[in-house]
Amino acid sequence: MRNVILLLFAFFLIQCNKSENQHEIKADLAEVLREDKIASPTAIMDLEAPSPPNKISEKPVSDNQQSSSKKIDPISKKIIKNGEMTIQVGDIKKAQSLVGEILKKNQAYIQTEKFNNIETEENLNLIIRVPHQNFDALINSFSNGVGSVLSKNISSNDVTEEYTDVSIKLANKKIYLEKYRDMLKSASTTKDILEIQENIRELEDEIDISEGRLRFIDDKVKYSTLNLNLYKEKVRSSATSKIGFGNRFGDSLTEGWNTFVGFMLGLVSLWPFLLVIPLFIFLWRKWKFRRKK
Structure with missing residues (x-):
């Protein structure tokens, strides 16, 4: 009888321990499930709700941060x-x-x-x-x-300041261009696609101008320019510088005669006026005489 009572008591203790362990397991499981329910909405939001894209008409905001954080190599003196x-x-x-x-x-x-x-x-x-x-x-x-x-x-x-300024703006424009190209891939409406393409075209034109300016400055810096003028003064070759006074006097008479001939020929070329003017004077006097009479 005593042995039976001891066996029953031992069985009762075993059952109590099992029930306590089950309660602890259930409590731990409930706590884990509760933590999962609390954590799961944020986790799902992080996975399914990315940050909204910037407006298409505006340049990406993060670009300024990237360009400011990006280190630019120091530029040597440009003279x-x-x-x-x-x-x-x-x-x-x-x-x-x-x-x-x-x-x-x-x-x-x-x-x-x-x-x-x-x-x-x-x-x-x-x-x-x-x-x-x-x-x-x-x-x-x-x-x-x-x-x-x-x-x-x-x-x-010294064009170092200009070169640096153009280089920085060029780097920023290239960053903006890559962002717009990425936005073009995800654009869904025709309006957005056309607007992004226009922004890309403008940026590409500005990049070409900036790169051309940098190439021009590099060429002027790499190769200096010298304007060289070689000058030789000639000895006077005029005939009058090698002849005496008598010959010069004769040349002067000849030149005077040539001038007179040129003047007479000029008068001859005015012969229509020489005919019209006397005729006009004659007609005017005749009209004046008739008026007095």
């Missing part, structure tokens, strides 16, 4: 050098040959060449492009070995 020189020489051809040797030595080339030959002088005008690192050496070579320098004007223009 444009230009010069003008006028050199008097004794022989244009020899001076031109010497200039060609100096240009070859300094890796320069002639962009424009213009020659004038008038009664009193000869002029050879050359527009020369030279690598910026050889500009000073080229100027010194022309100053010392070509002829007598009549005038020289050298200038330097």
